[in-house]
Amino acid sequence: MEKRKSIELKQKFFRQNGGLLLQQQLSSSDQGISKTKVFSSEELETATDGFNVNRILGQGGQGTVYKGMLADGVIVAVKRSLSVDQTHLTTNVQGTYGYLDPEYFWSSQYTDKSDVYSFGVVLAELLTRQKAILTNESQERKNLAAHFVLLMEENRIFDIVDAQIKEHCPKEDVIGVANIAMRCLNLNGKMRPTMKQVTSELERIIQLSQKKDVQQNNEEADQGITAEVISAWDDASTSITCTSFQVDQSLSSSDVEPLVPFKTW
Structure with a gap:
């Protein structure tokens, strides 16, 4: 019954939108050549x-x-x-292709999790330094989000990460941000994190990274102090050795030539 109702509804819309007139024009086209299908x-x-x-x-x-x-x-x-039962509230929702939640296309519902998806696209752009819509050598357009998720699933995320980011950013930080982006890009909106959770995760990554930098700087400073102490010790040892050598030389010379001559009685 639902299938029959759907067919009747399609036929109704076909008639309302000039479908019968279109069929008539197609059947009466010159020399049987159809310009429209x-x-x-x-x-x-x-x-x-x-x-x-x-x-x-x-x-x-x-x-x-x-x-x-x-x-x-x-x-x-x-x-x-977009759908027969769509209201004016959802009809007015528009967005830039590449950032708009795919779930909106088939549900016509725009939620706070839709913003999470858009933010996931931004994270993917920052990691790859590529636009939301990719254009390959054959001028075909691809969705960055879909390509990003595919590489994550294949454990090949560093194939698309920007070269400078790979060079200057810790590997674990890149993987951490990439995991957050992938969770934001989940096609099921219910499975996406909230923006509060995303913010907390990003802050945690930043804090850990800063802590590692401070620890590394302290270790380098300790190594510098140790090197200075060793250098100072080496200089002192060299000075003592040279002084001892000079004293020994003076003693040996005094033994050969006495400072006070003596007489033989």
Whole structure:
């Protein structure tokens, strides 16, 4: 019954939006050549890989545009209008593609966990020094968040981390921030941490890093003091040795040539 109701609703919308007129124009096209083709929702879902978030080209208040590929290999852009029962409250929610919570696309619900997702994208950008939308050599656009999570799952995060960050930042700090970003980018909003938890984790990483820096500086200072003491001891030992050598020389010379001559009676 639900399936039949859905089919009837689609047919109703098709008629309301000029579908019958479109079919008439297609059937009366010159020489039987069709300039326009009507696709079923199943065909469009297949073309967009189930409206995969990695296929999103843009998003606005009236719908989301996906990159699709038809069965014959033709590349198309598919605009999906967001849902029948959507209210004006959620229709007004807009965001920059690459930062917007994917869960919003299929739930039409924007929550505080959606902000957590966006912050996760920012963390990924900071670690990789790349934009939210990647463009490879073949000019294909990819979602940084999805690529970031994939590398994390494959334990290859340092393949995408910026070279200067790998050189100057401790490895454990990079991994710690990357784990936080991955938790923020969870597709299930309920599994994401709160912003308070994210803040606490980042502060903990910073404090541990600062503590290590202080400890390292103290160790280097202790090594410097030890080196100075050894150097001073070496200098003192050299001075004592030289003085002793000079005294011995004076004694030997006095034995050979007495300071006071004596007479023989």
